[in-house]
Amino acid sequence: MTPPQRRRRQPLPQPPAPPPPVPRSAPSPADGQEGTEGEGKNPERLYIITCADGERAPVDLVTLIVARAEAPSSATPEQTAVLRMCAAPLSVAEISAYLRLPFSVVTVLLTEMLAAELVQARAPIVRQQLPDRSLLEAVMHGLQRL
Amino acid sequence: MDFNGSDTIPGPRAEDHLPHTTTAAAKIVIVGGFGVGKTTMVGSVSEIRPLTTEETMTQAGIGVDDNYGSETKTATTVAMDFGRIRITEQVVLYLFGTPGQERFWFLWNGLFEGALGAVVLVDTRRIEVSFEVMGRLEEGGVPFVVAVNTFPDGPRYPLDDLRAALDLPPEIPIVECDVRRRASSRDVLMTLMRFLHSLALSRSLT
Numbered sequence: 001m002t003p004p005q006r007r008r009r010q011p012l013p014q015p016p017a018p019p020p021p022v023p024r025s026a027p028s029p030a031d032g033q034e035g036t037e038g039e040g041k042n043p044e045r046l047y048i049i050t051c052a053d054g055e056r057a058p059v060d061l062v063t064l065i066v067a068r069a070e071a072p073s074s075a076t077p078e079q080t081a082v083l084r085m086c087a088a089p090l091s092v093a094e095i096s097a098y099l100r101l102p103f104s105v106v107t108v109l110l111t112e113m114l115a116a117e118l119v120q121a122r123a124p125i126v127r128q129q130l131p132d133r134s135l136l137e138a139v140m141h142g143l144q145r146l
Numbered sequence: 147m148d149f150n151g152s153d154t155i156p157g158p159r160a161e162d163h164l165p166h167t168t169t170a171a172a173k174i175v176i177v178g179g180f181g182v183g184k185t186t187m188v189g190s191v192s193e194i195r196p197l198t199t200e201e202t203m204t205q206a207g208i209g210v211d212d213n214y215g216s217e218t219k220t221a222t223t224v225a226m227d228f229g230r231i232r233i234t235e236q237v238v239l240y241l242f243g244t245p246g247q248e249r250f251w252f253l254w255n256g257l258f259e260g261a262l263g264a265v266v267l268v269d270t271r272r273i274e275v276s277f278e279v280m281g282r283l284e285e286g287g288v289p290f291v292v293a294v295n296t297f298p299d300g301p302r303y304p305l306d307d308l309r310a311a312l313d314l315p316p317e318i319p320i321v322e323c324d325v326r327r328r329a330s331s332r333d334v335l336m337t338l339m340r341f342l343h344s345l346a347l348s349r350s351l352t
């Protein structure tokens with residue numbers, strides 16, 4: 001018996017087109033809550049943050065978020081929850097998981113909190129044309145300990 | 147959010163807190179067709195209980211799938227599981243088990259663009275379910291290794307036959323594994339890291 005046959009593909013000459021903006025119909029952070037006042041509920045605001053200059057918030061799934069302030073009295077429940085869980089660095093993916101909110105919604109929430117200087121972002125390590133060998137060596141050491 | 151009204155505040159357990167010295171995170175993606183063992187692999191190597199991040203796919207994106215009429219207004223929720231391994235006091239590594247259908251990948255901005263590399267899981271009972279993901283990685287220039295997840299009822303092909311069937315260039319590693327075992331999954335990740343390291347070396351020489 002022989003396995004089915006695949007054909008290798010070549011790298012595309014250009015990087016793939018940037019992903020579409022945050023889905024407009026994604027639930028707002030305040031969806032499913034009753035009686036919550038505040039900015040999270042304002043759809044216009046959601047629109048401005050995600051689409052004003054056509055740019056997504058500069059957060060990756062593994063951008064690390066750290067709280068830099070106490071929750072102000074004006075903080076929404078989502079903001080308060082983020083500030084609590086980010087007392088120690090936490091990835092955006094983890095924030096999305098713990099809050100049970102879609103990644104795009106968390107992106108919006110964090111963009112707002114970054115602008116208000118409530119949190120700080122630590123940029124991820126991304127793949128480079130020339131990978132960082134010392135990083136790879138560190139990862140190998142870390143894996144050996146597992 | 148659904149944590150309102152419950153007495154538990156969402157967030158990591160105390161023992162899952164990263165040290166304050168953690169400056170940056172890197173990510174690796176684990177890909178492959180339906181049911182090849184992606185979730186199992188994430189769970190077996192993660193130091194935290196595996197978590198799930200969701201994304202909502204709306205009508206515009208659903209239109210490409212014949213199973214959903216383009217007039218449907220319902221949004222599809224796509225889930226991606228992930229785990230985490232602390233590397234040093236400064237660096238942490240995240241592993242994402244991608245959704246089986248590659249058309250969902252664009253939902254997570256930068257998932258592949260920034261990943262250090264990928265593990266392609268292959269099930270010998272139906273290796274073709276991993277063909278499309280491999281093609282996508284090649285097109286995107288994402289370096290990957292192939293791990294053959296051995297199911298007891300799966301045919302056992304010599305790795306050279308699989309390499310030929312997958313049309314893998316000689317430098318790309320292909321290894322067998324049992325993703326239910328932590329040591330085996332760890333060895334697959336090690337294979338990926340060694341491969342990335344060799345790429346870094348050869349590129350620094352050119």
Ligand SMILES: Nc1nc2c(ncn2[C@@H]2O[C@H](COP(=O)(O)OP(=O)(O)OP(=O)(O)O)[C@@H](O)[C@H]2O)c(=O)[nH]1
Binds near residue numbers: 183187243296324
């Ligand atoms: N015998 C055997 N079973 C395995 C192995 N890996 C996974 N399984 C089983 O195969 C099934 C599918 O594994 P998953 O890890 O859920 O696969 P997945 O790739 O995440 O699947 P989807 O997310 O649905 O695409 C589960 O019932 C696993 O317990 C393996 O190495 N050997």
Ligand SMILES: [Mg+2]
Binds near residue numbers: 185186
């Ligand atoms: Mg899965």
